[in-house]
Amino acid sequence: MPVKPDPQQNHLLAALSPDVQGRLFPYLELVKLPLRGIMYESGRSMRHVYFPTDSIVSLQYVMESGASTAILVVGNEGLLGITLFLGGESTPSRSLVQSAGYAYRLPRPRVKAEFNRHGQLLVLMLRYTQALITQVAQTAVCNRHHTIDQQLCRWLLLSMDRLSHNHLTMTQEFIGHMLGVRREGVTQAALKLQQLGVISYSRGLIKVLDRPKLEALSCECYAAVRKETELLLNYMPQRQVITNTDSIPTVTLRTP
Secondary structure, eight states, rough: OOOOOOOOGGGHHHHHHHHHHHHHGGOOEEEEEEETOEEOOSSOOOOOOEEEEEEEEEEEEOOOOOOEEEEEEETTOBBBBBBGGGTSSSSSSSSEEOOOOEEEEEEHHHHHHHHTTTHHHHHHHHHHHHHHHHHHHHHHHHHSOOHHHHHHHHHHHHTTTTOSEEEOOHHHHHHHHHHSOHHHHHHHHHHHHTTTTTTEEEEEEEEEHHHHHHHHHHHHHHHHHHHHHHHOTTTTTOOOOOOOOGGGGGOOOOOO
């Protein structure tokens, strides 16, 4: 039998103090996230916030033509559903599972009740929102100014940062939808990375073989997002419990 994921595999939940965990954890519900499953659909009411443990979810904007592009990825560093604590009830984007796994979800009333305490959860969620804004801004710049090869490297690195292993199950067609480019472009970019010994790709399984080289081949966008994320989400590396929110350093958002 597979081992049940622990809520503290999600870094944000792990960083909460025992008091906050005691109020929230009894209401957490473990859910399985299948590949390509839709968590939120554009314009529909949102009832839960999701905290991934070993899954990755991408937020996509879908055009009237059906074309779509991923604007950010969410994994065990944070949560899915920031709209609920920012005052909204729905989102204009679609949330699609890009790497299958599990997440814990929390009902909307519990999220809002804890957020309105104006305590630790509020601080962490606002800082996480700022990290997401950084990622969205950098993605917009990357999609406009950098090659498909560089975009693929950035996307692979962001995905690897949110997994405990070095492989993804993903078709080239699906990657094309994520990046908003044609499948042929993804095929050529993946072939180049294979020939350089950076990744292996077979039957939808991508394995990263040489991460340092992958980082070297990526554009500056990945490094910019990672730097801001590490500054804003300082709980990630050590999973430390933040007992004094005044000790969190102030970070100024750097626009591209």
